[in-house]
Amino acid sequence: MKGLVFTELLSMAEDAIGEDAMDDILDTLDLDSDGAYSAVGNYPCRELMQIVGAVSEHTGLGTDVLQHKFGEWMFARFVEGYPQFFEGKTTALEMLDAIENEVHVEVRKLYPDAELPTFKTEFVTETDLKMSYHSERPLVAFCHGLIEACVAHFAQPGRVSVVTQPGSTTAEFEITLDRAA
Ligand code: HEM
Missing domain, CATH: 3.90.1520.10 (H-NOX domain)
Known part of the structure; x- marks a missing residue:
């Protein structure tokens, strides 16, 4: 999945919960990329799901609501x-x-x-x-x-x-x- 999708997901999440909270969330996840995405890179969709899952736990919003x-x-x-x-x-x-x-x-x-x-x-x-x-x-x-x-x-x-x-x-x-x- 294109890095652009990841950088945008992180922008949206930072907008909603703040950059520090988002950094803390990324630290708790064992991501192969370490949460450093380049818009032109390519990364496994699995990581997107991990991030959405963690933001869901943090915010209490369901994963479907967040995806939407x-x-x-x-x-x-x-x-x-x-x-x-x-x-x-x-x-x-x-x-x-x-x-x-x-x-x-x-x-x-x-x-x-x-x-x-x-x-x-x-x-x-x-x-x-x-x-x-x-x-x-x-x-x-x-x-x-x-x-x-x-x-x-x-x-x-x-x-x-x-x-x-x-x-x-x-x-x-x-x-x-x-x-x-
Ligand atoms: C309403 C219109 C659109 C719909 C419904 C749509 C649908 C989707 C969906 C559902 C995905 C996720 C991949 C998947 O489901 O397997 C996707 C990926 C993508 N779409 Fe579209 N799309 C739309 C418009 C656009 C437009 C206007 C662009 C312009 C650049 C675009 C570029 C992309 C890119 C770059 C990806 C990521 C591919 C990747 O991660 O490798 N899409 N699109």
């Missing part, structure tokens, strides 16, 4: 750092439909070692998109946070539903906008 918040945080970073992927996209559904065949394709060119999920999308109606998510990593709640942040970004009222199993690496999302753009 992290998805929202990461989406804002993507909007800021990669505006080119958002150009020409007028609705959240159009954006989400483009992740697999456009956005993550470009991500793979930029970072050939990126570990990306697979999405299959299907428009049920103009305002209703089904998005099935498959990964090798248990990041369903992170993905949920990204999708909800995407809907909020385009400022269109709508709902995101998810069907998954606890601890699963796959999920069926359905994004329904209240009305057409």
